[in-house]
Amino acid sequence: MNNNNSNLNKYMQRDAAVLLYSNAIAGILITLIASSFLVFAFTYPEVDPFKKAWWIGMTALLTIRFLDVMWWKHKVEKTEFNGEKSIMYFVVGANVTAVMWSVYLVYTTTQAHSIELTTTIITISAMAGGSATVLAAHKFTAMFYPFILLAPGSIGLLVSDNYPLQLLGVLGLAFSIVMLIISRQSADFTRHTLFLKNENSVLIHSMEEKVEQRTRKIYELSNLDPLTKLYNRTAFLKQLKLVTAASQKPFALLFIDLDGFKKINDSIGHKAGDKILSKTAERLKDFALDKQLLCRWGGDEFLIALEDTDETSAVAQSTALIEVISKNHTVENSILSVGATIGIALYPQHATSEDRLIQLADMAMYYQKKLMRSTVGVFSEQMEKLYSYELRLKNSLTTAIEKNQLRLVFQPILGSGDIKISAFEALLRWQLDDDNIPPDEFIPIAEQYGLIHEIGAWVLQQACEQAVLWDVQQKVAVCVNVSVIQLQDEHFIDIVSDTLSSSQLPAELLHIEITESVFASDPTVISNQIKNLQVMGVKVSIDDFGTGYSSLSVMQDLAVNTVKIDRSFINKINNQGNGDAIISAVMHIASSLNFLVVAEGVENEMQADELIKLGVDYLQGFYYSKPIEVEDIASYLAQKYDN
Structure with missing residues (x-):
């Protein structure tokens, strides 16, 4: 609203300036003719010097005003000019002109003869009458101009000793008062006219701006990103x-x-x-x-x-x-x-x-x-082939459980002292049509597309239900691999608790295996989850230890139960590598932090013997057994314990 008022006032001032300057040349010309006539038509030696000096002053003033008008018309009018400034220039010249006329009339009332005086009063009265319209765009000037032209001279006539001049003074003063009233009304009418004209213009302009703003907003909403202002x-x-x-x-x-x-x-x-x-x-x-x-x-x-x-x-x-x-x-x-x-x-x-x-x-x-x-x-085309393959796996994985395409196999983990079965690691297999899809291909896809939670819960449930069926002389634990994404799930502890409850598997017979990648995650969240599992009685193992994320300080904070040495180090035992040194270092760390150690990927007798000498607690690998199908576990256990 304030902006509209400011614009309205600005437009009104500009229009007022246009009205004033549009009649200025005619007014200046009439003033020049009238002043020249009065000065040179009546010549008396005793007043000639003053009249000529006055005329020179008036002519100089009118010349300045004329130059101002020319400048305004040629340099200002067609621009976005300052209306208030233009009006100020104009009214200063006009009001000074009025004062000059007032001085001339006052002087004439004391020096001129009756014919000259009468002619002067008539001329100035005519100019005063015309000014009410010509100067109506500026209220103060419109009222000041006719009043200052007649009032001082009329007062001078009133105080003279000549009765006819006194009557003329009364008429002049009355006329000046009437002109004052008329000028005020004319100025008010003109201002109101300008107000109505520009009010409509401002309203239209305001509406156009709003339409433009809304159009711009619609464009932004439909084409631009609201945060970055880039194309959407x-x-x-x-x-x-x-x-x-x-x-x-x-x-x-x-x-x-x-x-x-x-x-x-x-x-x-x-x-x-x-x-x-x-x-x-x-x-x-x-x-x-x-x-x-x-x-x-x-x-x-x-x-x-x-x-x-x-x-x-x-x-x-x-x-x-x-x-x-x-x-x-x-x-x-x-x-x-x-x-x-x-x-x-x-x-x-x-x-x-x-x-x-x-x-x-x-x-x-x-x-x-x-x-x-x-x-x-x-x-590249190779990327597209890989993408198509991955997309096929992703789409098929969503229904793999429903179509009974997933199954578990179990690889035994044996104690290094008595070579007795301590636990089975549950390993997930997926047969898609005639293809056996390796876990290292489909597990990352399951993690990427959010399928790991459902598949992980299914693996946990199946593993626990199978472990309950193992009837041996001593209890055998089941090890279940868990993704970091699963472990970070706020509902994971509840899922484990519900699974143990429904399967009736004792918590101490469930080992949760997590990879070293947990060290790259939020340690506070991971540590809390591990502690919650251990409070339940569940054991926690670090799988693939030594492959890149290990941090002794973080391991100490996590306080897991077991670490599994990655098979890549087992393969380097006595093979021109540093496998022995790394395993010895792990054993030292485990002893200090009270961890148990499992060596996975044991492929031959030499590796097994060396690991036992190094003091590894548990062994796992093809040397002892390949992963066993569910239906073969009973016979494997019977054979193992019969021997």
């Missing part, structure tokens, strides 16, 4: 479609996925994450030549199309872009950084449609991220 999916696809339809030159499509963004979002908060996305978008804007070929695809993913670019140039530019994106950000007094993995698809080499190009660039990014983060990958 819809707008980018439209623009990319135009490029693919019209372009005869090759171009590269870059699919950009930020590395480490989720960790910032989860640990520091979404506010910091949003700032990282906004700052990354600004860097991308500076990098992109065509802002219409840049978008936020979703989450922490962005797309850029580089026109007239071949593979070599696209890889070079992508490498440079990764360096730009990876520079540090200062967010809330913290220095944060993210990397970026980029997948590239080329037009028309790889695809000619926008949807297909995006799919292939996404595919290239996905496989490059699996291979090495914060690097560049270009789409």
